[in-house]
Amino acid sequence: MRDDQEAATHRGDTTGPDDLVQTLAEIDVDGALRETADAAVRATRRDLLRAIPLAGAVSAGLLTARGAQAAPGLTKNDVAILRFDLALEYLQAGLYTEAERLGAVKPRTLAFSRVVGAHERAHARAIKGFLGSKALPSPSFDYRGVTENDTAFVKTAVAFEDLTAALLKWQAPRLDSRSIVAAVLTLHSVETRHAAWIRHIVGVLPAATAFDQPAPQHEMAALIASTKFVVSGWTTIRRRKPRFTG
Amino acid sequence: MRESLTSRETRPSWSRGSFLRVVAGTGGAALGVVLVSRGVAVSDAAPSPAQDRRIFQFALLLEELQSAFYSDAMERGGLRGDLRVFAQVVGGHERAHVAFLRKVLGPAAGPARSFHFGTDTSNPQRFGVAAHAIENLGVAAYNGQGAKLTAGAMEHAAEIVSVEGRHAGWIGALLGDPPAPRAADPGLDANAVLAQLKATGYLG
Numbered sequence: 001m002r003d004d005q006e007a008a009t010h011r012g013d014t015t016g017p018d019d020l021v022q023t024l025a026e027i028d029v030d031g032a033l034r035e036t037a038d039a040a041v042r043a044t045r046r047d048l049l050r051a052i053p054l055a056g057a058v059s060a061g062l063l064t065a066r067g068a069q070a071a072p073g074l075t076k077n078d079v080a081i082l083r084f085d086l087a088l089e090y091l092q093a094g095l096y097t098e099a100e101r102l103g104a105v106k107p108r109t110l111a112f113s114r115v116v117g118a119h120e121r122a123h124a125r126a127i128k129g130f131l132g133s134k135a136l137p138s139p140s141f142d143y144r145g146v147t148e149n150d151t152a153f154v155k156t157a158v159a160f161e162d163l164t165a166a167l168l169k170w171q172a173p174r175l176d177s178r179s180i181v182a183a184v185l186t187l188h189s190v191e192t193r194h195a196a197w198i199r200h201i202v203g204v205l206p207a208a209t210a211f212d213q214p215a216p217q218h219e220m221a222a223l224i225a226s227t228k229f230v231v232s233g234w235t236t237i238r239r240r241k242p243r244f245t246g
Numbered sequence: 247m248r249e250s251l252t253s254r255e256t257r258p259s260w261s262r263g264s265f266l267r268v269v270a271g272t273g274g275a276a277l278g279v280v281l282v283s284r285g286v287a288v289s290d291a292a293p294s295p296a297q298d299r300r301i302f303q304f305a306l307l308l309e310e311l312q313s314a315f316y317s318d319a320m321e322r323g324g325l326r327g328d329l330r331v332f333a334q335v336v337g338g339h340e341r342a343h344v345a346f347l348r349k350v351l352g353p354a355a356g357p358a359r360s361f362h363f364g365t366d367t368s369n370p371q372r373f374g375v376a377a378h379a380i381e382n383l384g385v386a387a388y389n390g391q392g393a394k395l396t397a398g399a400m401e402h403a404a405e406i407v408s409v410e411g412r413h414a415g416w417i418g419a420l421l422g423d424p425p426a427p428r429a430a431d432p433g434l435d436a437n438a439v440l441a442q443l444k445a446t447g448y449l450g
Binding site: 115116118119122123165168169172174178179181185187189190191192193195197200201205210211214 | 335336338339342343346385388389392393394397398400401404405406407408409410411412413414415416418419420424425426428429430431432433
């Protein structure tokens with residue numbers, strides 16, 4: 001099977017010592033993720049030319065752990081995209097979990113944080129499951145007082161939810177694995193529900209346009225860098241160019 | 247099919263324009279709209295423009311239903327306050343989705359359908375519950391098909407389902423129901439969606 005050979009090749013590609021990358025901003029400057037994602041589009045086209053069996057898992061319970069064996073089947077592109085998502089889910093989960101723990105925001109905001117925090121933690125677990133041995137530990141975050149101030153917290157939540165949904169829209173067509181695509185889409189619409197919910201709480205239109213535009217990964221990286229929430233531990237994204245270059 | 251895939255491959259990037267040409271250009275009038283009467287011919291085959299078309303035909307059915315639902319409710323629903331704002335804004339989105347899908351599909355879109363909403367669009371309380379149900383169903387339907395689309399089509403579908411998810415969250419919040427009841431929105435396959443639609447009686 002060609003698939004097996006490719007999986008083996010990718011396995012070889014993605015193991016070995018990783019480079020250290022301190023922050024998301026640095027990843028963005030480096031441009032490695034962007035290049036990787038651009039290459040993923042070409043890889044997706046390659047997918048068009050052969051039959052991709054869609055597992056029954058696609059429409060079933062997507063949050064059930066896919067197990068550590070998921071990683072060997074992942075392409076380098078998918079690993080890079082999912083690692084980015086995992087870090088983003090850690091960041092969001094941390095924000096909501098801290099707000100919940102401190103209990104300083106308004107009751108409606110707190111209720112939102114409880115539910116959404118649980119979702120983001122579940123998303124992080126699911127993505128860790130997809131990545132298997134390729135998953136990275138959570139960086140450490142400092143939310144700089146945002147979790148203690150309702151106004152600042154709500155603004156941050158609106159921005160994160162809107163942009164996470166936009167990011168997933170950009171990533172989905174760039175993923176190689178169709179079963180990962182299906183899984184990411186089931187998370188995507190939940191992020192849009194979160195976005196509508198927090199917008200409703202703050203009194204802005206929950207659905208402002210008929211079509212929500214995607215936002216590329218480097219925009220999200222820049223936004224996260226601008227928050228200065230990531231303190232340390234943003235580790236190990238490889239900078240090598242992807243194997244598949246067209 | 248092979249030809250259109252190859253022509254897609256040589257494009258430096260997939261723009262909205264190129265996607266529209268690929269799908270509409272190979273539009274088959276013969277496909278007709280048989281979704282409702284014969285079940286939905288959406289398979290698990292590899293993504294292709296032909297499959298994109300079948301999926302978008304199915305999406306069009308849902309969007310037309312939603313669009314008609316909100317128009318009807320605005321006319322005779324006696325909606326006021328937040329519910330009225332919701333119906334007005336969301337109705338506008340659904341009409342935009344219908345227009346987009348009709349443009350993509352060209353002749354393969356088939357004739358417009360009519361629906362029967364009964365008291366679900368004439369009573370504010372019933373309207374709210376029904377709106378929540380059709381928005382949730384829309385999300386599940388798109389999520390069930392998204393991964394079967396070609397990359398260009400998938401991006402368009404994601405731009406739409408994103409807004410359906412917002413609608414679902416919004417109406418949930420208005421009704422005092424959980425706006426995001428689960429950590430993931432599982433997809434429903436086309437036949438299951440169709441069965442739910444038939445059960446509403448809206449299809450006449």
